[in-house]
Amino acid sequence: MMNTLMRIYVDGLNDQNEMNIDVIRYRRMRRRRARRQVVLQVRALLFRQRHAAQPRVMVNRCSQWWDDAAHRDDVFWKKNFRMNQGVFRVLCDRLAPNLQRNALNGLSVERLVGITIWRLATPCELRTISNLFGVGRSTVCEVVHEVCGAIIDSMMEDYIVWPQxxxxxxxxxxxxxxxxxxxxxxxxxxxxxxxxxxxxxxxxxxxxxxxxxxxxxxxxxxxxxxxxxxxxxxxxxxxxxxxxxxxxxxxxxxxxxxxxxxxxxxxxxxxxxxxxxxxxxxxxxxxxxxxxxxxxxxxxxxxxxxxxxxxxxxxxxxxxxxxRRNDSALRFVPKMVTACCILHNFCIAENQAYDNDWNxxxxxxxxxxxxxxxxxxxxxxxxxxxxxxxxxxxxxx
Known part of the structure; x- marks a missing residue:
């Protein structure tokens, strides 16, 4: 009888110990989850603060540069955009119906075309164009491909023409x-x-x-x-x-x-x-x-x-x-080359003479x-x- 009581008492202690261990494990798990949640919230807050302030600075700087470019002379436009400002406006008007249907990030048609022309006319890196126009590097790529496609769709039949x-x-x-x-x-x-x-x-x-x-x-x-x-x-x-x-x-x-x-x-x-x-x-x-x-x-x-x-x-x-070596994905290069050929004929049609300084x-x-x-x-x-x-x-x- 005594042995039976001792066994029951010992089994009760073992059950109590196992229960205490489970409670301790559960409490530790909850503390770890709470700490992890706090860390994630802090990281998210810092991320939002850092990236919420950056667009305002970039847009202001880009707007100032673009406003200044609009008042520059034809020498500036011919050197950097391969055409004077009047012809640039003609090009924008020609591409506007295609680009307005698929507006990217609320950018104007003039800025979309400006990014693309700058990319095609200069060997600048994407980072440079990104800083200059106040958009992300991925946005530069997206804009260039979109505008090149619009050039091909709306201008190829009029400017790459077999003589008849x-x-x-x-x-x-x-x-x-x-x-x-x-x-x-x-x-x-x-x-x-x-x-x-x-x-x-x-x-x-x-x-x-x-x-x-x-x-x-x-x-x-x-x-x-x-x-x-x-x-x-x-x-x-x-x-x-x-x-x-x-x-x-x-x-x-x-x-x-x-x-x-x-x-x-x-x-x-x-x-x-x-x-x-x-x-x-x-x-x-x-x-x-x-x-x-x-x-x-x-x-x-x-x-x-x-x-x-x-x-x-x-x-x-x-x-x-x-x-220069084109760093775009291979599937996009033929589109960019074709767009350059179309723009070349467009410049000839608009009497934008070739500048020997570009040699x-x-x-x-x-x-x-x-x-x-x-x-x-x-x-x-x-x-x-x-x-x-x-x-x-x-x-x-």
Whole structure:
């Protein structure tokens, strides 16, 4: 009987001890939760205080800078925005319907366009643009992509136009039946995560290829952006809509001109990297049997197609983002390059002359193209293309 009572007493003590331990654990857990809640509240309060004060300072500073810019002379605007203030307003009015539908953070159309032009025209870092315009770095990226998309949607059909009718007749001056010159140039980019080797060009840096056709007034009439830098110019050309239209006979009207007994259609001019077609003329490859007549033909063709090389130089001089390594995501780069081409034609249409002070020596410019082998990489010569070129040799001789 005594043993039974002792056992009951001991079991009761054990139960009491376990209950006390559970209570102590529960109280400790509540204290930890309370301390953690206080820490989180303090952190949230400090975060709100720090970030609530910053926008007021940034907006005031940005508004003051923008108000000052509105009263600056055309020299300031031409230097920093590549156009005078009047033309800038025209551009804003043109883009306003697209941008007002998707207004970003309550920013005005003028400020949206100003951020984008500053980004395209200067090699400034995002941090610099962010401080200058009083917005976050992520907002700068968002604004640039939104405005570039608006430029393409609302202006491309009016400013990147293939010549037709009377416009085509005006272009076909100088070189017989020449409707433009074609070439490619490389746009520097950061190494992409997927298949970086495809974008590593022969010069040793990463790039996208811009293929373009330029007319006699140094306007872009066709652009194709997006092929990786390792691709050859001929491959880019064969996979473009321009090639498809040319082969289907949809590129030019049937405006043939007889030259030394040969019916010659309108043509575009290219360098030896391109195939010889009835609607695309290129020079002869210099070899052991290189004749004087062929040398004269190459000289005439080279002088005529020099317009596309000058155009690429002015495009990159006006929009410096194309000259430096573009740090945007790869999927956004073609949109930015296309927008630069459209804005280039827009500036020409608005008589915004190119300033030679924008020129800058760029050792990598066109190195890749100029060091390509002077052979026909696709070994393709269209029927009658050789006859047309021979007729041109006799014409120039």
């Amino acid at each position: 009718g009377d416009c085509l007749r005006q272009v076909m001056n100088g070189f017989p039946q020449c409707a433009g010159a074609i070439d490619g140039t490389h746009i520097p980019i950061i190494a992409p995560k997927n298949n970086p080797a495809d974008y590593h060009n022969r010069k040793g840096w990463y790039s996208l290829i811009l293929q373009a056709v330029v007319d006699n007034k140094m306007r872009f009439t066709d652009v194709n952006v997006g092929f990786p830098g390792r691709a050859h110019d001929a491959r880019v050309f064969r996979n473009s809509a321009l090639y498809e239209k040319g082969e289907n006979g949809d590129l030019f009207p049937q405006w043939h001109r007889e030259i030394n007994g040969v019916q010659m259609p309108p043509v575009i001019l290219g360098d030896p990297a391109y195939p010889l077609l009835s609607w695309l003329m290129k020079g002869f490859s210099e070899g052991a049997n290189f004749r004087q007549e062929e040398r004269v033909f190459n000289y005439r063709l080279s002088r005529t197609r020099m317009v596309v090389e000058r155009e690429f130089g002015q495009l990159k001089g006006r929009w410096r983002i194309l000259m 800058e020596v760029n050792e990598d410019e066109d190195i890749y193209r100029n060091h390509q082998p002077h052979v026909d990489p696709v070994n393709h010569v269209a029927v009658n293309a050789g006859d047309i070129r021979n007729a041109l040799i006799q014409y120039f001789a």
